[in-house]
Amino acid sequence: MFRTKYSLPKTQPQLQGQGAQETVSTAPTQLRYSRYDHGTLEEFKASSVDEIPDPTPGGPVLWVEVDGLRDTALLQALGDRFGLHPLALEDVLNVGQRPKVEPYETHLFIVLQMMSMQGEHEISREQVALFLGPGFLISIEEDPLTDTFKPVHEKLRSGRGLIRKNGADYLTYAIIDAVVDQQFPLLEHLGEALDMLDTEVVKSPSQRHVQELHECKRLLAHLRRFVWPEREVISALLHDESGLLKAETKVYLRDCYDHTVQIMDLIESYRDMASGNMEMYLSSVALRTNEIMRVLTVISSIFIPLTFLAGVWGMNFQPDNQGQALSWNMPELRHPYGYPICIVIMVAVALFQLFYFRRKKWL
Amino acid sequence: MFRTKYSLPKTQPQLQGQGAQETVSTAPTQLRYSRYDHGTLEEFKASSVDEIPDPTPGGPVLWVEVDGLRDTALLQALGDRFGLHPLALEDVLNVGQRPKVEPYETHLFIVLQMMSMQGEHEISREQVALFLGPGFLISIEEDPLTDTFKPVHEKLRSGRGLIRKNGADYLTYAIIDAVVDQQFPLLEHLGEALDMLDTEVVKSPSQRHVQELHECKRLLAHLRRFVWPEREVISALLHDESGLLKAETKVYLRDCYDHTVQIMDLIESYRDMASGNMEMYLSSVALRTNEIMRVLTVISSIFIPLTFLAGVWGMNFQPDNQGQALSWNMPELRHPYGYPICIVIMVAVALFQLFYFRRKKWL
Amino acid sequence: MFRTKYSLPKTQPQLQGQGAQETVSTAPTQLRYSRYDHGTLEEFKASSVDEIPDPTPGGPVLWVEVDGLRDTALLQALGDRFGLHPLALEDVLNVGQRPKVEPYETHLFIVLQMMSMQGEHEISREQVALFLGPGFLISIEEDPLTDTFKPVHEKLRSGRGLIRKNGADYLTYAIIDAVVDQQFPLLEHLGEALDMLDTEVVKSPSQRHVQELHECKRLLAHLRRFVWPEREVISALLHDESGLLKAETKVYLRDCYDHTVQIMDLIESYRDMASGNMEMYLSSVALRTNEIMRVLTVISSIFIPLTFLAGVWGMNFQPDNQGQALSWNMPELRHPYGYPICIVIMVAVALFQLFYFRRKKWL
């Protein structure tokens, strides 16, 4: 069965005066940073923005990670320190936003939404905001409890692959790639649920299937709303002319773009499957109703006239006082072969109807 | 429950000869103006157009507010004073228009439609027309009773934010932003109504739900008709080359544009939800009919043949005068175990049918 | 109720050899012309093309009006006189054409379709062909009986407005505007019909509503087929580079363009309304069938088993000749409290079923 604990997030942007605290996770905000180049990797926890070193364009890559949106003062301090645009900082706080990329003078601002499976049945959505500047990347996650960038950290620590040999732009690619690829297990789960529904809906259609289908469709519509602009984001990065993204990194982003196209393709075919499934369900219910009606009609049509006949001969019309057989009142009841003839008539009526229904192909 | 007092406005433009008085609010038209720069803010009520000072490009910003469309003479005077194009003035009077932006030689003419919740269940639509010229902004509201620009006035008076530091173009942005953001509460209301319908429609489908769904869809279609061109309006302002909008203001308008995109996204998912809801409703009704039919068929099919049998043995065929058991007329009635055998036959027929219906999964 | 006398016109172009006389109005063709400038206005009826003066580019505007397509010789003469292209003249005769604009070397050829209400329930379509050349405009109407250009003539005669101050291009605008605006009353009529159907279809769905909806949809589809290219026509005129249309006139045409966009919007929302209406109707019928079935099922299911019981105890199995109570044949009939116990059993069965149906929410 397909069950999810996921519910459509409210995507209304917060009004400027209000804080974002009530809708976001209540766990405390964490601040970490890493510095690495080809040879070295340093990882630190920081308690304030001041501990973070200055980025050195051309030197080691500085990756500042903020986990959780509760501490708006920290975000503000970060914004002041790295010259982040106030509108972008405001967008960071509005969770559930449409993915987008905004070029500012000194940095690129990227918003992504990550839909992923958490455990068996739970589906979570997390907003990831990225600021890519010369020599640094700031990543801000909505939920401090999830460990979204674990695969990226592992790659960094292992020192294998290209990540340590490249700059902040390749790190950006690695994070986007992690976000995009986390949607595949979710889609696979959806695909399996739809496949299962496909066979079940024909065997025994029930309202539960419709609800599950509905749930799948809603989730697909939701995914689509996030993946579509995600594709635009990557496409915009591919055509970015700010110089923050090197041509070699764009080759890898192109691969990432292909993945979003593939996800869109999967979503579209799953939507098709869900519609086909619904159609199957409805046609199956219609056919079952039809079959039920047929049985009712055949049985009723055969026995109702017979019951009428039995009722007629069950009437109490009384012969003349003499009780003689030639009275006008139901003389057949007193005929020596009345009953056998009556049975023959009934069987004849029944056979005629059976023949008629068979010709109509209702039997 | 979802109830609205809103009805689709007639969007037919008035023919030229006719006045617009009958369709618009009958409250008297009010005229106000404000002048402000970084340091000062003056607000005045005016009784005639002549009291309004000349705009000073580069100097303090002049904001002329007209509330209500009843006093067409005042509008005419305003048009003469500020050199507004006659076609634009005509459009101001045609309420319920498609949002648009028209560049004229000396000014930009912007028409917006504001859909918003008034109280609990009422939904109102108001047309806002803006004339943006060098150093001045003229705003014309349809309904003098609503206080549409209250948040803008508050920002002006508080002196905080960027509004007092910028020109008439930023004021235009602030007004457009206020108009766009007022649609979010309405959408939230719609979303909640649809969410509620979603669960109710499965529990107990009734014609009332269809009507509410229908109402929601109509409202969504309506919103869409206004938001779509609103997006185009903001996009056109972003690409405006009249010089009336500064590049810094356009950064903020871009944010506003994102909001309209988000509203379009929400409208689309609500439309999807409404269709899915309708589908659920129909499938639910079909399944209920099917279930009802099943019960009717099972009970009828079992008892109708049995009733026929009872009817047969309730017939009054009479044995020979001698009343002897060997007559052809219903000898079974006189058999010592006739009744128990008859009961056994009936039970056998019923059991056979129960078995048959169970195999068909109708039980 | 929504009734129209309108039927989909045959839009097949006439083959070249055939005349167009059989499909067009049989009233005789009329020829008129007007000459006007800022100060003067002359109006004439002409019997032949020769009476028409030569157009004077830069001088007074010459407006030649042909009413009716019957007199093809007159059209031919007109074509020769003003150098109209033979293909354009052929198009004039093919009524029910798709609106279009064709630039020829010396003139612009414009075809429009005017859908309008005639009286209460009749809807008419008329083709208007315009030839705009330097200093002259030739207008050719399909039906001599309608008075399509009355508002234009009135504006000319009154001398107010801009029409007398401008050239043949403004006259073209005025005519297009009159054609476009005549569609608003028709749409209003349609909107009212749909609004009425909307409420009626829920109260008492009947096949008549479906037919009326069908009629509305057909008319909307038809309108759409004409308005869509009309919009293209105006757009093409806005981007015309023949020099026949002045920039000032284009400002007015832009307004006209807005009207067609608004008409398209209205048509789309009416189409949405009609589909929603149909959906309501179908769901309403489905629910009614469901309700009817429920009543039938409840009553049948309760009484059919009871009738069976009554039938059982109405059987005529006879006790032993001794008529003693201990016989196997229906001893209960002879039990002193047989009847009250039977009634109790029947009531119990009925109550059980009522309880069951209430739990199923069928009652």
Place this chain on the structure above:
Amino acid sequence: MFRTKYSLPKTQPQLQGQGAQETVSTAPTQLRYSRYDHGTLEEFKASSVDEIPDPTPGGPVLWVEVDGLRDTALLQALGDRFGLHPLALEDVLNVGQRPKVEPYETHLFIVLQMMSMQGEHEISREQVALFLGPGFLISIEEDPLTDTFKPVHEKLRSGRGLIRKNGADYLTYAIIDAVVDQQFPLLEHLGEALDMLDTEVVKSPSQRHVQELHECKRLLAHLRRFVWPEREVISALLHDESGLLKAETKVYLRDCYDHTVQIMDLIESYRDMASGNMEMYLSSVALRTNEIMRVLTVISSIFIPLTFLAGVWGMNFQPDNQGQALSWNMPELRHPYGYPICIVIMVAVALFQLFYFRRKKWL
């Protein structure tokens, strides 16, 4: 009734090794050619390609006609003689292709499909391939039995019109025009069939109508598949820059283009009509089922309880041996007014139900 002998052609291109003989007409291939200029017209039958004179660019127009695809050797010889591209020759043999235009170095290759009525109910499709080179046109028809180009030949022979005064490009236009215009009678036939179905489907819906609708829709889908690329073909010719088509001819092709647009419009409205028709049919069937159910429910609901009552009083419970009226077993049967009271009760039940059903508007 709408009956056609037309079946969807297999549009699979032949694999290279196979010949095309089995799918095309078996009548022998015919070869003809005409030469004409303003003053002269010569028409010849040819038995081999060698008899055909060389084309003279600027001189008289050479029109080579091949009727039938059976003689592939002839086609090969023709290709060698006129330098036709092998891929184009291959395409000629693949009947049922998508219309297209291919520019080759020395010639234009055009494929068209002609759908037309043959007699009353038969619809045929024929592929027409054209090679337009300097001073010559080669036309290759699929079926030697049809006389597709009769109207073109007649125009040539009559010497009227522009055809004799122009070159091979105008001849190309004339042929395309003939192909396009032959679709109008077919569409008219379809439109009439749909109009008839429209009224019949409401009067007496039957499965036959659905089948006819289905047939119409299939044919429309088919036509659309051919007309859509045909439009592209003409559009491509309008923008052709090979110099083979003169500007004057393009004016006429534009007219032809308008016709294809009009055909697309018609096809779209017929598709709309067919869908509306289907909707009407389904709603009509649903309403009829509803009405039938209503009658069944009213009659069953009234008489089933009454029959039960009659059954009760038809039971054979027997009074005490004494037969005295005060026994517990059915004393009412022995009440002097038992029967009238029973009738009154039955009438009351029936009236109550009638009242109830009338309030539910089922009567």
Place this chain on the structure above:
Amino acid sequence: MFRTKYSLPKTQPQLQGQGAQETVSTAPTQLRYSRYDHGTLEEFKASSVDEIPDPTPGGPVLWVEVDGLRDTALLQALGDRFGLHPLALEDVLNVGQRPKVEPYETHLFIVLQMMSMQGEHEISREQVALFLGPGFLISIEEDPLTDTFKPVHEKLRSGRGLIRKNGADYLTYAIIDAVVDQQFPLLEHLGEALDMLDTEVVKSPSQRHVQELHECKRLLAHLRRFVWPEREVISALLHDESGLLKAETKVYLRDCYDHTVQIMDLIESYRDMASGNMEMYLSSVALRTNEIMRVLTVISSIFIPLTFLAGVWGMNFQPDNQGQALSWNMPELRHPYGYPICIVIMVAVALFQLFYFRRKKWL
């Protein structure tokens, strides 16, 4: 009947760390290469990459074939030898990918998906990856057991046609052409299945048809997902500017492009057919239900009231002890003509109803 052993492939790309071995064929990977020019053709089996000669741009064409994806080391070695991009090699291992073309510095990378019939009912999908470099083509097939490129090898060996006279780009065309054309038999099979369903669904609609239709639609959706990007691939090759594809080869690719357009057309019309089929099925079921209901209603409505009447006269109300005819209790039973009159009443009721139902056209 339409049965396929095909199931939707999982199109999820493999995560980088994992091998691709579990999802691909387990047969051992094979390595072959061919060298050919106009005069010579050499074919070799190779056990390692080192045996393959260097490509000679301008000299004989080198075609390296890899059959099966199991031996990733071999693929890696091939990549190192020919300088293939690591991302492209990764894509080779991800089976079931979206077809695409990627230009790398020294070579073009092309991914295609081949859907084809295997035997009667089995449908297979195989991924084909091509690397086109100067003077060489590397083709990598997913499944070593299929003999996908047999027609290309045959053409090479026969020495006929253009393949031996051209370079690696023409070989690429030949392979793409083979991949595209293998889809035609599959489509023909689908078309025949749909044609058969079309006639069967009307004769005897059953759930089996819906399932088959569903299967067809799924397969069509699937094909479409592969053909659409295949078309883009060929279009990209047509506009390729790397110089690897000669203009003469592009003429042939254009023909290949036409084939994909034709396949898309076929898929679209088959989808239309399937929807129409479904519609027919549903309307057919609705009509059958309607017809069944009609029979039930007519028989029930006629006999239920008659049975009631028989029940009434079967009641046991007893006359006064005197048994005299004038008692209030059922005197009609003792009337000499009671029974004939009762029969007359019953026949009258039945006739009235028959008349009523005939007027309603239910008979």
